C-alpha cells in the first residue's frame with residue numbers, strides 16, 4: 001500500500017533531502033508551500049482528506065511571527081487534524097507552540113553542527129518514532145530558536161529526545177500526548193546525520209497503522225478524486241524539462257589529434273598567435289578531476305550569439321559580426337525593443353530564455369560521444385541575476401545578464417593524455433588557427449617571462465568602506481540570530497578605472513600567471529565589432545559549479561577559506577578548516593546542493609566530504625556532490641543548470657530567503673558605489689559551455705573581474721560566508737584576501 005504523504009515546504013533549502021528520504025521508502029510525496037492556499041483554510045482542510053500523513057518541513061522564520069512565516073499551518077493542531085504529523089525543525093517548533101510551548105532564542109545558535117541526540121527513557125519502545133534506535137546518535141542541527149516547554153501543560157507533551165550544549169539541555173524531539181503528532185528539532189535529512197532514514201521509516205509505519213485504523217472506520221477518501229487533487233497540488237517547482245530528449249543521430253565531427261608536452265601555458269601561447277577572435281577556458285594548474293583541459297573556442301561569422309537582458313526581459317539574437325549591425329543600433333534595439341537590421345528581438349523572461357537556448361541546442365545534440373569534454377556548442381557567461389529568486393531591477397545602464405555564443409571550431413588540450421585536438425563541426429577548421437597551433441607545438445619550449453601590465457597607467461580603485469561593511473555584516477548577523485537565514489554569503493564589489501585602457505587579453509595573462517586556477521576563463525565578447533565588447537570577463541576561478549555528461553553530474557562547492565602566508569602550512573590550514581565554523585559553513589552548502597539536485601533527480605551522492613585544496617593565495621575546503629540517472633530522467637544538463645543557479649555557495653542558505661535579504665537589505669548600501677540596485681552582475685554567476693555531445697562544465701564567477709564598457713572600468717567581487725561563528729574582523733580579512741587574488745594585478 002503506497003502512502004500519500006503531504007509535505008509542507010516553508011521555502012527551505014533542505015526540503016528535497018527530506019522528500020528523498022520519504023521517496024526512498026517507496027511512498028508518494030506531494031509538496032506544497034505553506035502559503036499555497038493563501039488564506040483559504042477550508043479548501044486546504046478538504047484536500048487533506050486525500051493524504052495519509054503530513055510532514056511540516058524546516059525553514060526560515062519563527063512560528064511566533066504567525067501568518068507571514070508559517071501561514072495557517074498551526075491550525076492543523078488547533079483543529080486537531082486526524083492524521084499523523086511529523087514536524088522537522090521549524091515544523092517541530094510550530095507544533096510545540098500550538099500546544100502551549102514558547103519558542104525562544106537559542107543561547108548558543110547551531111547552524112550545521114553535529115550533536116549527540118539522546119533519547120529519553122522509553123522513547124525507543126516498539127511502535128514509537130524512535131523504535132530500534134540506540135540511546136544516543138549523531139545528528140545535525142540548524143536552528144537559532146528552540147522550544148521551551150517548561151511553562152506549558154506537561155500532560156500535553158511527551159519529550160522524546162534532547163541534547164546538551166553550552167546553553168544547557170535543548171529539546172530535540174517530542175510527541176504530543178495521545179496524538180500521532182511528532183517532531184524533531186534536528187535535521188534527520190542532513191548528509192552528516194545518522195539514522196535519518198530510520199526516523200522516516202518509523203514515522204511511515206505509524207502512518208500505516210493509523211491508516212489501517214481509519215480504513216476500518218471507513219473514513220478513507222475516494223482514491224480517484226484523491227489522485228486528481230494530488231496531481232494539481234504539487235506545483236512548488238517547475239518540473240517541465242527545457243527540451244524534450246530525442247533519439248540522437250551521429251553527426252559529422254572532424255578531430256585531428258596532435259601529441260604535446262603538457263604545459264599549462266600552451267593554450268595561452270596559442271591564443272597569443274591567433275589572428276581571429278577566441279574565448280579561452282583554461283586550466284593553469286593541473287589536478288585530477290579538475291583543470292585537466294584547456295579549451296579555445298573560435299567563433300566566426302557562422303556563430304549565433306544570444307544576449308539576454310533581464311532588466312527589460314529581452315533577448316537579442318544575431319550572427320557574430322554581422323556587417324549590418326552597428327554598436328548604436330544594437331544598443332538601441334536592446335533598450336527599446338525596436339527592430340534593427342540583422343538582429344532578432346525576442347521579448348521574453350529569463351525563464352523563457354532558457355527554453356530559447358534549449359530549442360536551439362536540441363537539434364544540434366549528437367549521438368557521437370567521443371571522450372572529449374567539448375566538441376563545439378554554446379559557450380559563454382551567465383550573471384548572478386540569471387538565477388532563481390534573483391531580480392535585476394532597472395537602473396541607468398542596460399547591461400547583459402547572459403551572453404552565449406555557438407561555436408563550431410575549437411582547440412581542446414588534454415594535459416593528462418598529452419594531446420591537443422583541433423575539432424570542427426563544419427569541416428572547416430580555420431587555417432590560421434591551425435598554423436598558430438603548429439607553431440607553438442613544434443616550436444621551442446614556452447618562455448617563463450611573466451607578462452606585466454604596461455607602465456605609466458594609474459588605477460583608480462573604489463571599494464566599499466569598512467563602515468558600510470560593518471553595517472552589512474551586522475545586518476547579516478541579526479538575520480542569522482532571528483532564524484531567517486542559516487548562512488549569508490556577503491559580497492562586496494570594487495571598481496577599478498585604469499587611466500588608460502589596457503587590452504583585456506594583456507590583463508588576463510598577468511592575472512592567470514599571478515593567480516593560477518583550474519577554471520580560468522577569458523571571455524571578451526566582440527560579437528558586433530572587433531576591439532569592442534559589451535561584456536568582458538577575466539576569471540581565475542577555483543570553483544567548479546556544475547559539470548555533466550549524459551548520465552551524471554558533479555558539483556564542487558567551496559566553503560571554508562584560509563589565507564596562505566609564510567606561516568600557514570597545509571597541516572595548519574587543515575586544522576583550521578576542520579573547526580566547527582568551517583565545517584558548518586561547508587555542510588550547509590553541501591546539504592543545500594544535495595537539495596538542488598534532489599529537486600530533479602532520484603539519486604544523489606556525496607563523493608568527497610570536505611577535502612582541503614591548495615591554491616595560489618588560499619587553502620579551501622571543498623566537497624563533491626554527484627547526481628545520477630540523468631539518462632533515464634526527462635532532464636538534461638541544461639535543466640540542472642537552470643534549476644540550481646545561482647550557486648548556493650554564493651548565496652547562503654536557505655537560498656530563496658537569503659537571496660532576498662541580500663538584495664533588499666544587506667548588500668544594497670554596501671555596494672551602492674557600484675550600482676544602486678545591488679545587482680551582482682557577472683560576479684557570482686557562472687561561465688562555461690554546453691557541448692553538442694551532451695557535456696557541460698561551468699565554473700563560479702569568483703576571483704575574477706568583468707567590464708560592461710569595453711574594458712574602461714572593471715568590477716571585482718569578493719565575499720564570504722557569514723555564519724554565527726564568524727567574527728567581523730575574520731570575515732573582513734577573508735574578503736580582502738579573496739579580493740586580492742584578482743586585484744593584485746593592478747597593484748604594481
Ligand SMILES: C=C(O[C@@H]1C=C(C(=O)O)C=C[C@H]1O)C(=O)O
Nearest residue numbers: 558560561649702718719720721
Ligand atoms: C564569495 C567568494 O567565494 C565563495 C565563498 C567561499 C567561502 O566563504 O569560503 C569560498 C568560495 C566561494 O564559494 C569570493 O571569492 O568572492
Ligand SMILES: NC(=O)CC[C@H](N)C(=O)O
Nearest residue numbers: 058059089090144145483
Ligand atoms: N532549520 C530550521 O527549520 C530553522 C527553524 C527556525 N527558523 C530556527 O532558526 O530555529
